[in-house]
Amino acid sequence: MQTVRIYQLKGLDRRTRARLRAAQLEAARVWRYCLERHQVARAERSRWPDRDDLQRETKGGQFALHSQSIQLVCQQFLANVETIKQLRQGNPRHRYPYHPKKYRTVQWPAQAVSRQGKRLILPMGRGRKSFSFHLPDLPEQIGAVSLVWNGGYELHLVVPAASENEVSALADKPVQAAVDLGEIHQAAVTTNTGKGLIVTGRGMRSLKRHANMTLGRLSRLQSRCQKGSKRWRRLQYAKERASGKNKRRVRDLRHKGTRLAVDFCHAQGVQTLYVGDPQGVRNENKGRHHNQRMSQWEYGQDKQYLQEKCQQVGIACFSGSERGTSSRCPRCDWKKKPRGRTWACRRCGFVGHRDIVGSMNMHPLAFGSRISYPSSLTYRRPGPLRDRRQNKELLPSGTS
Structure with missing residues (x-):
């Protein structure tokens, strides 16, 4: 490897x-x-x-x-x-x-x-x-x-890269996991042993939003200049520098987030990992702000990073459809359009995290068996973000 x-x-x-x-x-x-x-x-x-x-x-x-x-x-x-x-x-x-x-x-x-x-x-x-x-x-x-x-x-x-024995076949394994990729939360992982992990993506959202505002401000200033002038070139250089810095920071957080997910699976003894493919989310027109966030969501890179990192630790990783997993109750199969981060079922009273529900519903699609809501749920940030205004690191993540 x-x-x-x-x-x-x-x-x-x-x-x-x-x-x-x-x-x-x-x-x-x-x-x-x-x-x-x-x-x-x-x-x-x-x-x-x-x-x-x-x-x-x-x-x-x-x-x-x-x-x-x-x-x-x-x-x-x-x-x-x-x-x-x-x-x-x-x-x-x-x-x-x-x-x-x-x-x-x-x-x-x-x-x-x-x-x-x-x-x-x-x-x-x-x-x-x-x-x-x-x-x-x-x-x-x-x-x-x-x-x-x-x-x-x-x-x-x-x-x-240091790698263990690679898994050649996607056979039924005693410990299985599924990953629900998202734009707000980068990855939500559930295993059939009652463990769960949420890796937040809000840090990357913040970086992208700041970059969009910076590029928009520079573009407005640039529109007042004659193309090719000295000031126009200075603004163009500033745009390229800001865009490059944002791409490097987002790439770093994306690598760290997928590493957290794979390390969690490796620590739990997972041998088969299913990654949901959110293909088609960009085809829906829900306003320019939502469309911009969807177009800047690099879920293809998340899938690639997960597959490469899983191969390094000997976890069989494959991808498939996740259609309908976020809108169905994992207990009674009642369907509804979720709103907010909490999934609440009116029929059976089930309450859980929205992304964890999506990851749970992938197990019947991938492995043919249902799982219960995780008894232990860990919330992690991809990296040690720093608050520049107060010049101090954010509090570390914990377990609930």
């Missing part, structure tokens, strides 16, 4: 930034060469270039990159061509690669990467100076490395 570590390259001097930019330009030039060869072969109805052809034609030092970095660009281009070729069998409107990129991510395979103490060495080919970066907590084993531009230069390192 492998995972990815992201290192932000801050404090780079002008010469290093220029070299990084030149490397991305060279990677894009390799992509454009592969693109031109493919387009010419298609226009002449001749044999399309394969991996051996492209790697042979890009040899000889004509590109200022490491030879294996050039090979990775060629392989990824051919992989895109093969994917589109398969998609066109069902829909011929799919287009083969056509966009001539100006910049492109530079990649180094594991065998090309080396380290000297706490410094990461990335070669640039014979006769050219290698990149050398001092990275904190550099792992002993390093896989492939990617140079990515995300509002600033970042290094994405593939490193091995």
Whole structure:
């Protein structure tokens, strides 16, 4: 099992930034060469270039990159061509690669990467100076490395993750759990052993709301300026900086929240986890404010993070429909449209947390058995949020 570590390259001097930019330009030039060869072969109805052809034609030092970095660009281009070729069998409107990129991510395979103490060495080919970066907590084993531009230069390192025996089949397990993903509460987990967990997402909602207000204020100021002027460019830079900071903070909380859910399942001995798929919530038009919150809800990333983290600890994770789980009483199956955070049944008198009810109702769909309301319910925050106005940390979460 492998995972990815992201290192932000801050404090780079002008010469290093220029070299990084030149490397991305060279990677894009390799992509454009592969693109031109493919387009010419298609226009002449001749044999399309394969991996051996492209790697042979890009040899000889004509590109200022490491030879294996050039090979990775060629392989990824051919992989895109093969994917589109398969998609066109069902829909011929799919287009083969056509966009001539100006910049492109530079990649180094594991065998090309080396380290000297706490410094990461990335070669640039014979006769050219290698990149050398001092990275904190550099792992002993390093896989492939990617140079990515995300509002600033970042290094994405593939490193091995400590994993237990992976589960290969989704068989009936003695301890099972279901997760109800949400926008107010990031995850609500229930097990068939009477345990429950709620991971709040209100911190992420607050960050997104603050970012929306900031971007709106800057956009109003920018609308009064002439496009391309000095003040317009300053405001545009401020918007990009605020947006990038918000994305990084939300991504951090999203990782921490899914980690809490997986650690809870691992501590309870869960061996099979069912993740509800909220597909379709964005199709309902309920006003611009609600639609904005739904469009900014990254439930797809939550599903991906849960699956990756479950694989690291040996939990079988699969996803399925959650239709009707939040509107049905888990005790008497009476249906109603829930309002607020508390689910109260008028027929049998059941009262419980709305998201926990949704997670409970997933057990019959996934495992074919009902469960009772959790006897122990834990409420957790994804991370230690800090109140900037009072300059103190919020109170820790507890158990009810």
